[in-house]
Amino acid sequence: MSNKKIRVRMNPGVHPLFKEITNYPPKEVRYFFNEPKGDHNSASKRKFRGIVAKLHKTGLPRMIYVGNSDKYDILYSTRGILPLNRKNWIVDIESGAAFAGLRWKDLRKPLMQNIIRKFLLSKYCKKIIPHSEAAKKSMLENIDCSGFEHKIETVYLAWHTTKFKRKMSDKVRMSFIGRDFYVKGGQDVQEAFKILDKKYPGKLELKYKGLVPENKKLNIPNVKYLEKIPDTKKFYEVIFGDCDIYIQPTIVDSYGVSILEAMSTGLPIVCTDDFALPELVKEGYNGFLVKSPVHWYDHRFDDEQYERLALKVHPETVKELVEKISILIENPKLRKRMGKNSFNLVKYGKFSIKERNKKLGRIYEEALKK
Numbered sequence: 341m342s343n344k345k346i347r348v349r350m351n352p353g354v355h356p357l358f359k360e361i362t363n364y365p366p367k368e369v370r371y372f373f374n375e376p377k378g379d380h381n382s383a384s385k386r387k388f389r390g391i392v393a394k395l396h397k398t399g400l401p402r403m404i405y406v407g408n409s410d411k412y413d414i415l416y417s418t419r420g421i422l423p424l425n426r427k428n429w430i431v432d433i434e435s436g437a438a439f440a441g442l443r444w445k446d447l448r449k450p451l452m453q454n455i456i457r458k459f460l461l462s463k464y465c466k467k468i469i470p471h472s473e474a475a476k477k478s479m480l481e482n483i484d485c486s487g488f489e490h491k492i493e494t495v496y497l498a499w500h501t502t503k504f505k506r507k508m509s510d511k512v513r514m515s516f517i518g519r520d521f522y523v524k525g526g527q528d529v530q531e532a533f534k535i536l537d538k539k540y541p542g543k544l545e546l547k548y549k550g551l552v553p554e555n556k557k558l559n560i561p562n563v564k565y566l567e568k569i570p571d572t573k574k575f576y577e578v579i580f581g582d583c584d585i586y587i588q589p590t591i592v593d594s595y596g597v598s599i600l601e602a603m604s605t606g607l608p609i610v611c612t613d614d615f616a617l618p619e620l621v622k623e624g625y626n627g628f629l630v631k632s633p634v635h636w637y638d639h640r641f642d643d644e645q646y647e648r649l650a651l652k653v654h655p656e657t658v659k660e661l662v663e664k665i666s667i668l669i670e671n672p673k674l675r676k677r678m679g680k681n682s683f684n685l686v687k688y689g690k691f692s693i694k695e696r697n698k699k700l701g702r703i704y705e706e707a708l709k710k
Contacts, residue, residue, distance in 0.1 A: 345370040346704045349412040351404055351419055352376055357597055358418065360499055364693045366701035372412060399451030401439045414466075414707050421459040428707045430467040432495070434594040435615075436479035437640070442594075444640035447482055460488050466707035469495040471595050472616035478637065493703070496619075497595060498696035499604040501687045504581040511545045511562070512669045515583040517598045518550035518590070523636075525589030525612065526550065527653050530558055532589075532661035537562065539662075540669060549579055580605040584675055585668050587611070589657050591634045591650055596620055604686040608678035610664050612657065620691070626681040628664035630657055 346369045352358030354376040362371050402420030406427070409415060415422060415429035420439050422429045433439070439456050440447035447453070459465060460483075468491050470476040476494050479485065485492065514533070518524030526548070533546050537560060549566045557565060569575040580586070586602035588611040593599075596617050599609055603620065609627030611617050615637055621627045633656050639646035668675050685691050 346414065346708065347372060347412045348414045348416050348704060349373070349406055349409065350416040351406070353418060355597075357497055360497065360693070364498075364500065364697070366697040366704070368701050369704060371416075397443075397446055399446070399449040399455075401452050401456050402441050414704055421456060422464070423455070423459055426464060428464055428466050430469060430703060430707065431465070432469045432471065433475055433479065434471050435475045435637075436482040439483070444482070445643075448641075453483065457484055460485075460491070465491065467703050468492045469703070471495070471497050472619050474616040474619065474637075475594065493699075495696060495699045495703070496690050497597065497600060498691050498693045499600050499686055500693060501604045501606075501683060502576055502580070503683075504577075504605055506584075507582060509545075509582075509584075511543055512540075512585065513545045513547070513583045514585045514587055514665070515547045515579050515602070516549070516587045517579065518548070518588070520592070521550065521552050521556065522650050523590065523592035524550065525591060525657070526552060527556070528589045528657045528661060529587055530556070530563075531653050531658045532665065533563065534558065534560075535658070535662050536665060536669070539666065544669070547579065547583070576601075576605065580607060583607060585610060585665060587661070587665065589630055589632070589654075589661060590614055590617075591632055592636045593617065600686065600691060603682035603691070606679040606683035608668055608675050608682060610661065610668070622681075626678050626685060628667070630660040630664060632657055 348369055348371050350362065350371050350373045352362055352373050362373055365371050403423055404417055404419040405424050406415050406422065409425050409427040415425060415427050417429055417431040420431065437444045437447050440452060460468060470479060470492065473494050476492055479492065516529050518526045521527065537544055544562060546563045547566055548563065552565055566578065569578060580602055586607045586609050588596065588599055590612055591614055593614055594616065599611055599617065599620055602609060603626065609621045610630065611621055612632035613629045614632055614635055618629055621629055623629050633654055634649045636646060
C-alpha cells in the first residue's frame with residue numbers, strides 16, 4: 341500500500357461507542373463523517389426509532405444511502421445494508437437483529453430476509469463485522485448466511501483507558517448504571533444491596549445512575565441516586581473513579597458498553613452471563629459472572645413473556661450477587677488484581693484500540709484489493 345490514507349466514509353450514531361472508532365482511527369485510515377448530535381436516549385431519538393420501526397414491520401430492513409460515494413475508498417455502515425451504493429462497503433452489527441432495527445420478529449419476514457441476503461451476497465459488501473462472538477452466532481442462527489459466511493468476522497468494540505488514583509475510603513464503593521430500571525437489573529441490585537448492607541453495616545456505599553421509579557428508591561443514606569452528568573470527565577470521576585466494584589446484572593445488553601467503560605478504568609466487574617458479557621468478563625480473572633434466569637436472546641420472539649420475567653425480582657440472581665460481591669468486599673487484594681486485569685484487557689488485550697485497529701486496517705486493505 342502507498343502512504344496515502346484509506347478514505348473511509350462512516351455514518352456514526354450518537355452513542356459514545358462510535359466516538360471510540362472515529363476518535364482513534366487506524367494509522368493508515370482517515371474517517372469522513374458528519375458529527376452526530378443529540379442524546380442516544382432522548383425523546384426525539386426514540387421517536388425517530390419508532391418511525392423507522394414501522395418501516396421494518398413492512399419487511400424493509402435497516403438501510404442507508406451515502407451521497408458522493410466516489411470521494412471515498414470504502415463505505416462503513418453502522419445502519420444496515422447499502423442497496424443503492426456501488427462502492428465497496430462493510431457493515432458492523434451488535435446482533436443479527438441489527439438489520440431489522442433490533443426487532444427479531446421483523447427479521448423473520450421473508451421479504452426482509454431476501455433483501456438482506458441479496459445485498460450481503462453482493463460483490464460490493466466486503467465484510468460483516470459483529471461486535472462479539474455472540475452477535476456473530478445470533479446472525480448465523482437467524483439469517484441464511486450460506487455463500488457469505490467468509491465475510492463475517494468479529495471485531496470487538498474497543499475503548500480508551502483512563503487511569504485513576506482512587507481516593508482511599510473506609511467504605512467499599514459500588515457503582516451501577518441502568519437507564520431502564522428493570523431490564524438493566526436495578527431491582528436485583530437494590531435487593532442484593534439491602535442484604536449486603538445488613539451483612540456489612542456501615543461499610544458500603546452504592547451509587548445508582550439511571551432512571552428509578554420513585555416508589556422503588558431505597559430510603560438508605562448510603563445509596564446515592566445520581567442525576568445526569570453531562571461532562572464525560574466528571575461522569576468518569578464520579579461513577580468509575582470513586583468506586584471499588586462495578587455491578588451490572590443486566591438481562592438486555594447486546595454488548596455491555598458500560599461494563600467495557602468500567603473495565604477501561606481498572607474496576608473488577610460483577611455482571612450476569614447475558615449474551616456477550618462472558619466475552620468481556622472472565623470468571624475469576626477480572627470479575628465474576630452471575631447466572632441469570634432470564635436471557636433476552638432466548639425470548640427474542642416473545643416480548644410479552646420477556647417483559648413479565650423482566651419485571652420481577654430474580655432471587656437466584658440476588659443470591660449470587662450477594663455471594664460474589666461479598667468475596668470482593670472481603671478481599672481488597674483480589675479487587676485490585678481483578679481491576680488490573682480489567683484494565684489490561686482494554687489497554688493491551690482483545691478490547692484494546694490497538695487490537696481493533698489492527699483488524700480494521702487489515703479489513704480495509706483487503707476490501708480495496710478485491
